[in-house]
Amino acid sequence: MDEKTLIERAGKGDEAAFETLVRTHEKMVYNLALRMTGSREDAFDLSQTTFLKAWHAISLFQFDSKFSTWLCRIASNTCIDFLRKEKRRGVVSLTVPDEADRLYELSVADERLNPAVIVEVAAQRDAVFQALQALPKDYRVALSLRAIEDMSYEEIAEALDVKTGTVKSRISRAREMLRQHFTGNLSEDTSSKQEKGGVQR
Amino acid sequence: MKECETYLPLMMLVLDGEASQEEVQALHAHLEECEACRMRYESYLAVDEAIKRTEEEPPEQLTAAIMNGICQEKPRVGHWLHRYRFTAIAAVAALVVLVGARVTWNTPSGKSSAAADHMENAAAAEMEVAEDALEPQEVPQMAAFQEAPAEPAAEVAAEEPALQPAENPDGGQNFGADASLKEETVYSSEENAPSFPECIKALQEAGYSGHVMYLTDVSREKLEQVVPDMREIALEDGLVAYEIGESDAAVVQTRFPVSEDRVSGTDSEEHYFIFLVS
Numbered sequence: 010m011d012e013k014t015l016i017e018r019a020g021k022g023d024e025a026a027f028e029t030l031v032r033t034h035e036k037m038v039y040n041l042a043l044r045m046t047g048s049r050e051d052a053f054d055l056s057q058t059t060f061l062k063a064w065h066a067i068s069l070f071q072f073d074s075k076f077s078t079w080l081c082r083i084a085s086n087t088c089i090d091f092l093r094k095e096k097r098r099g100v101v102s103l104t105v106p107d108e109a110d111r112l113y114e115l116s117v118a119d120e121r122l123n124p125a126v127i128v129e130v131a132a133q134r135d136a137v138f139q140a141l142q143a144l145p146k147d148y149r150v151a152l153s154l155r156a157i158e159d160m161s162y163e164e165i166a167e168a169l170d171v172k173t174g175t176v177k178s179r180i181s182r183a184r185e186m187l188r189q190h191f192t193g194n195l196s197e198d199t200s201s202k203q204e205k206g207g208v209q210r
Numbered sequence: 211m212k213e214c215e216t217y218l219p220l221m222m223l224v225l226d227g228e229a230s231q232e233e234v235q236a237l238h239a240h241l242e243e244c245e246a247c248r249m250r251y252e253s254y255l256a257v258d259e260a261i262k263r264t265e266e267e268p269p270e271q272l273t274a275a276i277m278n279g280i281c282q283e284k285p286r287v288g289h290w291l292h293r294y295r296f297t298a299i300a301a302v303a304a305l306v307v308l309v310g311a312r313v314t315w316n317t318p319s320g321k322s323s324a325a326a327d328h329m330e331n332a333a334a335a336e337m338e339v340a341e342d343a344l345e346p347q348e349v350p351q352m353a354a355f356q357e358a359p360a361e362p363a364a365e366v367a368a369e370e371p372a373l374q375p376a377e378n379p380d381g382g383q384n385f386g387a388d389a390s391l392k393e394e395t396v397y398s399s400e401e402n403a404p405s406f407p408e409c410i411k412a413l414q415e416a417g418y419s420g421h422v423m424y425l426t427d428v429s430r431e432k433l434e435q436v437v438p439d440m441r442e443i444a445l446e447d448g449l450v451a452y453e454i455g456e457s458d459a460a461v462v463q464t465r466f467p468v469s470e471d472r473v474s475g476t477d478s479e480e481h482y483f484i485f486l487v488s
Contacts, residue, residue, distance in 0.1 A: 024280065031276050039268035044261070053269060060276045090481070124252035127260065137260045155226060156261045162228055181222040187257045 012076055020068035027067070031060055034077060037157050038084045044153040045088035045146070047138040055091055059084040074167055081157070081168040085150050092146050127191040140190045148183035155180050214240075214247050221251050225258060403487040404449060410472065412445040413483060420481030421459065423468045428486050436465055443483070451483045458482070 010018075010029070018026035038059050042052035062083050070079060130136055141149055147169075154165045162173040162180075169176065220237050223229040229237070241248045404412075406424045413422065425433070433452065434440065441453040454462065459482035462468070 024277065027280070028273065028277050031273055035268050035272055035276070036265075039272060040265050043266070044264060049269075053272060053275070056268065056272055057276050057279055061279050064280050094481070124249060124256045127253055127256040134264055137264050141261070141264075152261065156258070156265075159227055162226065177222065177226070177228075180226060181219070184222070184225070184254050184257055187261075188253050191257065191260075192253075 013072065016067060016070055016072075016076060019064070020070065027064055030076070034080050035060070037077060038080060041081065041084050041150075041153050041157060042088050044138070044141050044156070045085075045092065045149060047142045051091065055084070055087050059087050062087065075164065077158070078160070078164045078168050081154055081160070081164075082170070085154065085168055089146055089150060123192075127188065130191045136191075140187050143190055144183050144186055148179045148186065151176055151179040152183040152187075214244060217244075217247055218250075221247070221254065225251075225254055404447070404485075406472070406485075409449060409451070409485045412447065412449045413451055416443070416445050418443070418451070418453075418481065418483065420483055422472050422483050422485070423459070423462065424485045424487060425462075425466050425468055426487050428466050430486060433462070433466075433484065433486060436461055440484070449485070451485055454482045454484060456482060459484075 010026070012030070012033075015026045015030050019030060035056060039052050039056045042055040042059070043049060046052055046055065059080065063080055066083070070076065141153070144152070150169065151165055154160050154168060160168070162176045165176045165180075166173040217237060217240050220229065220233055224234055224237050237251075241251055403426075406422075409424060410422055413419070430452075437452075437454045437458040439455075440458070443451045443453055445451060462484065
């Protein structure tokens with residue numbers, strides 16, 4: 010049965026059809042939530058919430074975007090909202106460097122450009138999750154979506170309801186911030202603001 | 211270096227698979243000649259690889275947990291919505307009567323016309339209904355809810371988070387699930403009750419957005435009985451909003467007469483705020 014038929018059936022209340030869609034896409038949703046939160050427990054809960062929302066809305070799905078993009082939109086919003094609530098509870102992430110020039114500030118001779126350093130530091134999964142948590146959530150979600158099945162700028166823009174230029178900019182900055190994070194280039198004072206990082210079981 | 215800077219955006223396009231074949235070739239030609247750019251490019255590749263390597267299989271029980279949540283909730287969805295519509299209609303009717311009664315009570319002459327007496331009586335009757343409504347155990351007897359099948363309070367409390375995307379007035383044209391991303395609010399005040407738009411404005415100015423509910427003649431104590439962990443948010447002009455969870459919002463809507471209920475702000479919110487107005 011193709012995905013379109015499954016979606017149509019699920020829209021009419023066919024739980025078995027929806028379960029097939031869940032099995033197909035749950036890994037994508039779960040990993041997005043995991044990268045967004047750095048917590049397996051939260052990722053599990055947010056995946057449930059995402060699919061519950063999708064179940065209620067699936068009859069409204071218009072087929073004018075990919076189903077996976079539509080799901081990513083629900084998942085992204087669910088995660089961002091969750092993180093916003095976390096922030097209100099006092100969990101603070103790193104500040105956003107607004108200067109576009111930050112991308113170009115390193116000198117040619119900068120030793121920290123050595124990719125071997127990144128490979129070594131990022132070998133620890135928890136270190137990667139921790140680094141992701143240090144990104145502003147708008148950047149994090151764009152980069153996380155990009156890492157999912159190589160979504161295009163256009164698809165990510167659709168999922169996040171922003172312009173493709175914004176997507177490009179956020180991914181670029183996120184990538185540069187992570188590179189600097191892995192090479193120890195983030196300032197101490199901003200790093201110290203991080204209160205949550207690593208994967209929690 | 212100046213030349214290198216021009217290759218940085220191209221690097222990103224290539225990494226993101228958005229570059230044309232010619233652009234890819236141009237970048238690689240430059241990387242052959244420029245060690246600094248090559249190192250930078252490889253650094254970005256390492257970052258991307260690190261992120262991709264975090265991918266893992268979801269727990270085996272995830273599918274079952276998702277489907278279990280759906281199965282548990284499904285039979286109640288339509289039913290709950292149906293009942294809520296009647297609740298909202300009844301609550302708005304009650305509010306209209308109460309506002310009319312207040313106008314009468316504030317008349318300086320103190321004279322009451324027959325019509326005003328009638329309104330007072332009606333208001334008193336409605337207030338009794340509202341009082342009843344404040345008792346969770348009384349839900350099945352609430353006059354305002356008589357048109358809809360009532361459920362035992364305990365059962366209502368056990369409901370899963372109620373998500374009704376289709377009910378969200380902000381439902382996106384392409385993404386019906388926008389509606390699923392909603393929030394609710396409840397607010398409280400003593401006298402000179404602020405209007406619903408004023409409440410929403412105060413919330414927005416404080417940086418909050420979400421689903422906003424406006425409850426009349428519900429005390430904080432009564433609300434707390436139903437939502438013990440609500441979060442108080444102090445706003446401008448002494449306004450107070452209570453943030454509650456999504457599942458709690460569903461329960462509140464079944465227990466109390468909600469006179470106003472609107473989504474405010476962006477579609478990426480999922481907060482429920484209540485304003486209590488007496």
